[in-house]
Amino acid sequence: MFNSLCLQTDVTCIEIIDKHVFAGIGGFLHIYQLPNNNLIKRLKIFEGQKIYGIKPNLNLSKLIIFGGKHISLTSCPQGNFEEIEKSTHHILSDWILAVKWIENDNKIATVFMHNKLTIWNKDFLKEISVKCEERCILYSAHICYDSHKELLILSGTVFSEVLLWKPLNSHENKCSPVLKRLKEHNGVIFSIDYNPDNGLICATSDDRSAVLWKMTSTNPQDIQINKLCQVYEHLARIFRCLILKECFITVGEDSLIIVWDFNGSLLRKIETHQGGAVWSLGYNKNLDVICSGGNDGAITTFRVNPKVVKDYSSLPNREIPKIVGLLRAGNMICLSEKAVLYYHDVIWQEVARYPDLQKYCILQISPCKRLFALAGFDGQIYIYRENHLINKFFLQHKSRIFAFHWLDCNRFLVTQKDGILILYFIFNNTINFIQSFIFPSSKERWPTCACALNDHIILGDRKGNIYNFKIGHESPINTQKKSHSYLGVTYLYFENNLIISLGRDGFIKRYKLSNNNLECIDSNKTKFSWLVGLENNLLLSFSGDNFVVSDFKFQRILFETKCGGGHRSWDYVTNSKSIIFSFIKQKIIHTCQLNMEDFMPKDVIEGFHVREINALKVLKLSEDYHLVISGGEDTILRLSIAQFNRIKILETFKIHLSSIRAINYYKLNINKYLLITAGGRAQIICWQIEIQDEKISCIEKCNFYESVSQEEGETRIMHLCIANIHEQLYLFAGRSDGLIKIFSISTDMNLKLENSISHSNHCISNLALIKGGVNIDLLASMATDGNLKFWSISDICYNQSNEALNFFKIHQSGITSFSYILKDDRLITLTGGDDNCISLTLFGIHKQNSFISLAKINVDQNFAIHCAQITGAFLLNGYFITSSIDQRIVISKWLYKDNEVKFSMLEKYDTAIADPQGLEAILDKRSLYLYIFGNGIECVKVNI
Incomplete structure (x- = not known):
């Protein structure tokens, strides 16, 4: 009846076997083929137990898979591998x-947690068991x-020692005696690796260190072990280690993968799993790739030690470099402190001397x-193509040029005193005046x-403002005030008819031109501060005195080098495969050239949410093709496609200030949806989703949150409902303070507060709209007091009435989930609660004129189906499905007859x-697709 289609959660085990990645995800074995990353086999091994180890035999005809006691x-x-099948368990x-x-x-x-070894024959019949004389608990x-x-x-023991026996x-x-005790750690030992080719042992611990030993003799009477190094660089516990031929690797809770040489020097540091823990590690010697699995559900491969071509050069005649720049072919230009212009192709060549540019x-x-x-103090401009001067030009008033900006390869903008901007055009190597503008007053x-x-x-300025000028107009048409922080706007460019801005506040924002006005459509917060460029998903920034290249989509660092910070003279040039970065430090010109294909991790599985998912909605686009909208504790809203x-x-959006607790949507027309997300700090964001020929765009339309005084606690939005009442959209937001806020939604997707009603002084856990029958429009609210309340939507929206129609005590404590079916004047509700109880309740609805009353007729409850709080409920004709913290999904059959409801x-x-x-x-024909979400996501197809 149940068929798991897709699972994305902690990757607890990885083994690379013959150009295939074997991964343990939950109780499923996944096999991916390298390098195309195709899934060739998915096999369920354990029920309710994760896989922690995969061991092949020599001819790859059998695998041992283990986890827990299984x-x-x-x-x-x-x-x-496509024919692999489970044989014995x-x-x-x-x-x-x-x-x-x-x-x-x-x-x-096999070695067990209580320091015991057992040897089995190939049919898995026990032959011998031996215990170590040190009876203790092991972690590895x-x-x-x-x-x-x-x-x-x-x-690896819990008391910081590695025992050899x-x-x-x-x-x-x-009982076997302990031959050697390795005592260098100050915490439990999480992992141990040994490489027989070089005799090295590595152990990692929750003291955030890894220790490397050299075993020089294996004589049982006299095992010689020497410590080579102990390394500290991780910010949290180290979970795994791996010793290779020329280096060793450690991974841990801080999401870092660090490559070390055998002297303890750091070779490379990679952040791969969005700040989440790295649980597993594998290596393929033939492909020379490392594979890691993390708690964001990702499986990632990367090169162990990609090459960085570094170069250092000095100017001729002991000249001191002042400004450096890079041209398209990687050729370099440099102006010295004595205003000598140099050009570097193979060697440095002097091009010209400009005494007027020295100061x-x-x-x-x-x-x-x-x-x-080159622009100077007296209005002089020298324009070069490579190392050839094509024009020398003086501004009319010969006044200081405060700023010079190329708009494209033919137009440039010059800023003079009092904010005068002059636009010029280059044609046939001559400079032509186009228009002047006035820049708004500022410091x-x-x-x-x-x-x-x-x-x-x-244009962007040093105060974070962005100005929209139009040719033919002297002043800005409109201004985006404080679009970035007071640290300023660092970079502007256009892509797909959108303007993108980067700032020193770490934000990336997108704008569109609507009726000649510049409008911000979304913003993304990165974990870096000083952003300087975004090239083909590569985000370039400065962090302290480091230049950082990171993967923008997954916010992971790919490369960093010490350069002294962004205040120095620097430049970069990119193409489809490489980045060249140059900077001046200690009077020397440094250059780094990176092949980004070597640095960029390749995802076998893309990472999902790194922390708990609180809210999820699914849009059915076509058969087996679903749009998944999710958000949670990592504050990130994700739009994903679930298919095959x-x-x-x-797309990912990091705009919420706190965790996302609720998501809902409303279909506006055949290809346009209103999406509303909400959560911590009572923040509500409205989005517009547009679907055109499988192209999906999401644009932020409204960002609403209430400011609170220091005496007030932060309020969370816990649940959302959207209703269309007489062609007007309303939003109902249930909050943690027990209030339900009612907003009207305008055609441009802005919110206006219309009313506020109180369920109780308890946190609201659920809201539901009940529509149908003869003019039945009800709002059901549930909270941690166990009460189910019903409200007339017309009363609370139009008549400003704050009185509930009726309320019923359904559960002993909080109601966590709700579903319903309306049959004429009978309402059947399915609720689940914190009390582990599933309750199927029958209500009678009586309507007289405009007055509606409800009465509880019958109820059937069960406390034994689940052994923990209920988290999800879905009611169908004849069946219902519930989920719980106990990780159990249950299908129950129910019957309504003679004013009674029963289920089993x-x-x-x-x-x-x-x-x-x-x-x-x-629901799709005879199949039901279930999306279970929490620490990951699983899609299960149910044939009813």
Whole structure:
């Protein structure tokens, strides 16, 4: 009845086998083919248990898969991974920490949490068990060597030691003495790795360090182990380590993957999983790639140590560089402190000397990176193409040029005293005047960046304002005041007829021109502060004294280098595959050249939410093609497509100030939707979603939140409902203070507060609109007091009445989920609560004139179907589905007859999603698609 289509949650295990990534996600084994990342097999191994280890035999005909106390042997005919199938399944008496094939794959060794080794034959029948004399709890273990006689066990204890013991040394009581104790950590040992090729041991701990040892002798009587290094760079606990031929790798709770050499020097630091923990790590020697799995559900591959070409150069004649720039082909220009212009192709060549630019000079390179200009204090402008002067020009008044900005490769804008802007055009290497503008008054009256779109010129200043000028008008048509913080706007450009601005406040904002006015349509907050460029999803910024290249979509650092900060002279040039960055430091010109294909991680599975998902809605676009809208504790709103066993992220928006608690939508027409998201700080954001030929766009329309005094606590929006009443849209927002705020929604998607009603002094957990029958328009509200209240929508919206029609005590504590069916004058409600109770309640509705009354007729309740609070409920004719924190999805059958309702459990399914927060259902013919969300998301198809 249940068929899991897609699962995205913690990736707890990764093994790379013969150009295939084997991943344990929940209780499912996923097999992906490299390098195209196609999913070739998905097999359920465990029910209600995660996979923590995958071990193949030598000829790849069998796999051992284990997790918790469960272990499974799977067969793989002739090494064909598409034909892999589960063969045997065993539940052992203790938690399994390590498994290894030994004796040429004829036996299996397992190490358990209580420091015990068991050897099994190939049919998984026990042959021998040996305990270490140190009886303690282990958090990690590693089995060294392949034969029973040579087996060496490395045990990671809870009291900071790594124990070395040999099972062959066991006494008559089947206890083996400890041969060596490695005492360098100050916390539990989370992982241990051993590389037999170089004799190195690595252990990691919750003391945020990793220790590397060299084992020089394996003589049981005299094992020699020397400490090589102990490294500290992680910001939280280190969960995994891996020793390679020339380096070792550590990953942890801080989302960092760090590559070290054997002396403890940091080679590379990568952030891969959106700030979430990295749970698993794999390596393929033939492909030279590392694969990591994290709690954002992503599986990512990357090169271990991509090459960075670094160069250092000095100017001839001991000249001191002052301003540096890069041209299209990577050729460099530099103006020295003595105002000597140099050009670098293979070597530095002197181009010209400009004594008039020695005290003051502006150097600006055109967007095409083929032209550059030198501008000075007396209005002089020198324009070059590569190293050839094509024009020398003086402004009419020969006054100081405060700013020079290229708009494109033919037009440039010059700023003079009193905010006078002059636009020029280059034609046949001659400079022609177009128009002058007046820049608005400010403390520093010149723009910091500029771009042009058609006949509009967009300028940003040092106070974060953005100005919209139009050719033919002297003053700005409109201004986006304080679009960025007081630190200023750093970069402007246009893309797909939209203007994009970057600032030193870490925001990226998009604008459109509507009736010649500049309108902000959305903004994104990055975790970086000083943004300087966005090129093909590569975000360039400064953080402290580092230049940082990061992946904008997933906010992960790809490369960083110390450059002294953005206040120095620097420049960069990009193409489809590489970035060249140049800067001046300690009177030397430094250059870094990166092949970004080597630096960019490749996602086998794209990351989803890194923290708990609180709210989720699904739009059915076509058969098996759904738009998933989700938000949660990470404050990020995501739009994704669920199709063919995968979830593909379309867009992410980090605009909410606090967690997203509620999402709802309303269909405006065949391809346009109103989307409303809300959450912490009582913030409500209205969006417009437009769907055209599978192209989906989402634009922010309204951002509403109430300011509160310091004495008041922050209020959260817990649930949302949207209703169309007499061609007017209304929004009902249930809050944590027990109030329901009622807003009218204008045609341009702005909110206006119309009324406020009080459910109680308890936090509202759910709202629902009940529409149907003969003019039945009700609002149902539920809260943590266990009461279900009914309101007349007409009364609370038009008559400003704050009185409920009736209320009923349904649960002992909070009502967490709700669904209903309306049959004529009978209302059947399905509710789930914090009290573990499922309640099916029958109400009678009586309507006389405009007065509506409700009465409870019958109720059937069950406390035993779930063993934790209910989080989701969906009611169908004859069936209903519930979800709970106990990770159980239950289908129950119900019957309504003779004014009585009864139900009984039919079938259950254990989801891999931890802490499920809700259930969203899409009904399609005879199939039902369930989306269970919490710490991840799972899509399950139910055949009813």
